[in-house]
Amino acid sequence: MIGPKLQPLLNRVSPIGCTNTDGPNVESLTSWLHRLAEANGYSGYIGMLRERPSLTFCVGNDVPYKLSKQVAQFQHLMNLPNDVLTKMHLNHPLSKLRGSDHLQLHYQWFVRSDDFPQLSRGSRHVICTQCINEAPIAFWRKTWRLSFWTVCPVHRVLMLQNCPRCMWPIFLNGKRIEYLHRCTECSESFHKDSHEPEDSAFEMPKYIYNIFAHTPEALPVKVTDVSQWWQGFRRLVGVVCFPKNASALMNVREHIPDRYHALLAAISEQPPLNFDGHAILIRHKVLCFVDWLLHAWPSRYVNLFAKAGIRCWPARTPDHFKPNWLTPRSLRTAMTVESQGIASIDATEWNP
Secondary structure (H helix, E strand, O other), X not given: OOOOOOOOOOOOOOOOOOOOOOOOOOEOHHHHXXXXXXXXXXOOHHXXXXXXXXXXXXXXXXXXXOOOHHHHHHHHHHOOOHHHHHHHOOXXXXXXXXXXXXXXXXXXXXXXXXXXXXXXXXXXXXXXXXXXXXXXXXXXXXXXXXXXXXXXXXXXXXXXXXXXXOOXXXXXXXXXXXXOOEOOOOOOEOOOOOOOOOOOOOOOOHHHHHHHOOXXXXXXXXXXXXXXXXXXXXXXXXXXXXXXXXXXXXXXXXXXXXXXXXXXXXXXXXXXXXXXXXXXXXXXXXXXXXXXXXXXXXXXXXXXXXXXXXXOOOOXXXXXXXXXXXXXXXXXXXXXXXXXXXXXXXXXXXXX
């Protein structure tokens, strides 16, 4: 039951994109709360929540572990169906990625913000300036929280991670008072021409966009469990991002397309960083390189990593920590059934 201090808000704001299926253009929970507070005259949604003590739940990460009692009360106040609120947060798709709904496991898929300690209790985003400026109402999508969401699927441009004028990270928390089409630090508008992409058009692996409609048939490697695929994919991305491995791949660059040489050289010269800590263009190129590795599976991956002397998994790693499609046994099986291009590698002597 709603307590006496829980007063209805004067103006209601409908979430954007929730009428259709749970797709990439659904508004994030924090974006909706920001617009709701703005419509009711609050300086940030934290002030709106503080006036309602029973609604002091943490929403800054767009991943409430469960739709708590407080969220249910808020849903009742706003007359929102349960499925609409569910679409606005990232629990469901990230649970598929990890095979678990444990909150701590979700954070490794977010754009990294720990290099900016002052951005606590909030969410760092990447944005498409064209999407924001073309929409009748500026809003941020929930997929813009994800570190591997590097390209806008609508406009085919690289996402923007920092303000092009002051380089302040694009961020949303309960204290934000700027409109969603402006930088919180310099108040500069994110114009359509504020970010010139490095390439004329960007492509990204299609299975990245299918994150909200997982089917094993849509993935480059056939697996029985979709979360198993994403765990291996995440591991492979992390291996490529390690400077020592990038340097080893540069030593066999004659077997790698020229378009990836600059990427591997840049990673090899940087201090060790997780995938999420790299600049967005580096992240995009890493995704494309891993996608190239996964074609002609597994011979391209096996040949290249064997020549570079890279092991994707330590020899003593327990089997239950290994995604099955990256284990030596699975690779040997895949190479047996692959139709061509595998005779030059003896997989029985190679431990990836």
